[in-house]
Amino acid sequence: MMAFNYESAALPVREDLKKSYREFWNTLAQAGTWWDGPERVAIAQESRNAVICELCQRRKEALSPSHVAGEHSTGALLGLPASCLSDAAIDAVHRVVTDQSRITQSYVDSLNAQGITHEQYVELVGVVVTCFSIDEFNRALGLPLEPLPLPQTGKPSGYRPALLDKDVGFVPMVPPHGAINQEADLWGEVAPNVVRALSLVPDEVRSWMKVANVQYVMGDLLNFAADTGRAIDRAQMELVAGRVSAINECFY
DSSP, rough: OTTTTTTTTTOOOOOOHHHHHHHHHHHHSSOOSOOOOOHHHHHHHHHHHHHGGGHHHHHSSSGGGGGOOOOOOOOOOOOOTOSSHHHHHHHHHHHHHHHHGGOOOOHHHHHHHHTOHHHHHHHHHHHHHHHHHHHHHHHHHOOOOOOOOOOOOOOOOOOOHHHHHHHHHSSOOOOOGGGGGGGGGGSOOOOOOHHHHTTHHHHHHHHHHHHHHHHHHHGGOOOOSSSSSSSOOOOHHHHHHHHHHHHHTOOO
């Protein structure tokens, strides 16, 4: 059966959503820029484990996450195959999902000492946020999560943009004027920081944007009078987006 067919959905699901989800699932299974296929699929699995992780819940309720010791609810603890990821990578995934508002510069930098480079962290974040947004779509419809794809063989490309800057983020980013040459497709005249945030690994911007463009309106973000082609207009979409951001404690 084709992935994301939504035959059991109580509401109709647009074909462009199904297509973008299938394309991301195919990309997820392949070697990326800094993680290979099995690692990328493992990152996606941990994004699901984090939702039911008891340690993450206790950390979220604590004054400081560092005051709570324990072990994350990983695949091994949930009856799934043991993860191929390091403890540091698993912790990073769980924090991005459950306690992102308390991720700090010092935490991101500390990952380097544990073997996770800034490039690997950015790709990890890209996989998590894209997979999580697709999973949340299924949860909103009351449907089971789509089985994760079988990982493919291959080596990460190790590509790093030539133009990078360290300004408003925790990690280097392509500067607003730097979307040229191989990065020319990342943005147009305006470079929103929410898009630049993943630009240390350009393919993660591309993967996320393909999904965001059909779930939201990222490709025409600043045109508030545009016809969305959706059942709600831009003002209503912004109201929903703002409320979701507030609930998720999004500091951006």
